[in-house]
Amino acid sequence: MPATPLRIALTLDDAPSVAGRADVAPGDPSRMDRILEVLQRGQVRDCAAFVIGRMAAGEERRLARWLEAGYALGNHTFGHANADRVEPEEFLRDVERCDALLDSIGAFAQGRPRLFRYPYLRRPGHPERRRWLEDRIETLGYRIVPAGLDTFDYQFEVPLGRSVARQDAARIARVEVRFLTAATRALVGDARALEAHERRSVRHVAFAHFGIVADRCLDRLVDRLRAAGATFVPLAEALEDPIYLRYRVEEAANGRVAGALVPRSLAGRIRRWAVGQSMRLGLFAQREYGPLRPHLAE
Ligand SMILES: [Zn+2]
Incomplete structure (x- = not known):
């Protein structure tokens, strides 16, 4: 098929920071400010940040700055539990706890949508539990946001964190280039595979995290994706793609739409x-x- 431009909505999980590992790459909420600057400088005008309530305590000003810059905040639960491993009632309480926090900082004011993303993109495996939980989450007013394309940044957190801790410049450069190469290849490859499967251009949702990898590499990843023909589109526009309606009803699908739908x-x-x-x-x-x-x- 002809190479149409890739349309990608960028989303970032674990705001204001991934919990990290104390010994190699500890959590650092100030990443959120630096990443905001990268988005603004790089003219990526739309990016939803999914907030872990537990990590956001005391960081309300930072989250407010993100909103003031015109970007969205979404609910990623309070404690970042795996929805397939806890009781649905318990998981729902965790969603409500994060909802209260986001509401208190005005995340849903001025008609901003309520966006929700599962930690680890894990939905309950049992169909009845999943239906029960998703009905409740949607009753709270949320749109459940899947992710089609994975940057796999989390697989580089420890190697990069360790290299930075050692202040080893050659090693840092090597890990960063590996990440940028792997992420670009994975994003573009999965996007094109999904489009070939659907026989049309798809609006994609990609995700990364507020970790040390995005903190150091997001600017270059944006450049590389643009060089590969990508344009960044608003999340609301991407979510209109019919592929995400299929995700809603797909029994077996996990959060990664491309991987789940392409045989x-x-x-x-x-x-x-x-x-x-x-x-x-x-x-x-x-x-x-x-x-x-x-x-x-x-
Ligand atoms: Zn997460």
Whole structure:
């Protein structure tokens, strides 16, 4: 098919900061301010930040600055639990607790939408529990926001955090380039695979996190994606794509729409297996510098 421009809505999870690991890449809420600057400088005018209530305590001013700059805040629960591992009633209380916090800082004022994203993109596996929970979340006024395209930034948090902690410039550069190469390849590859499967241009939702990787690399990732033909579109516009209605009813789908909806060809499965084997052989480099093909590593 002809290469149409990729239309991507960018979203960021775990605002104001991923919890991180104290020994390698501790959480750092000031990332949210730097990332806001990157978005503004890079003219990415729409980006929803999904807030972990527990990480936001005391950071209300920072969250308010994000809103004042015209960007959206969404609900990512208070404690970041896996919805497939806790009781739906307990999970719902966690959503409501984050809702109260967001409401108190005016996140939904002036007609701003209520956006919700599952931690780890995990929905309850049991269909009845899932339906019960999603009905309640939607009754609260939320739109459940899936993510079609993964940057896999979380797989580089430890390698990059460790390199920064050691102040090893060569190592930092190596991890960053690996991330940028892998993320661009994964995003563009998954987007094109989904479009080939749908036989049309799709409006995509991509996600990354408020971690050390986005803090250091988001500006360059935006540049690389633009160089690969991407334009950044508002989330509301992307969510009108029919693919996300299918996500709503899809029984087995997890949050990553492209991975869930595109059936893999036999050739693709063999290639995936072969790459997986070679990655296991190169385990040391994968652990130290991050995976080269993270989308195949799962
Ligand atoms: Zn999260």
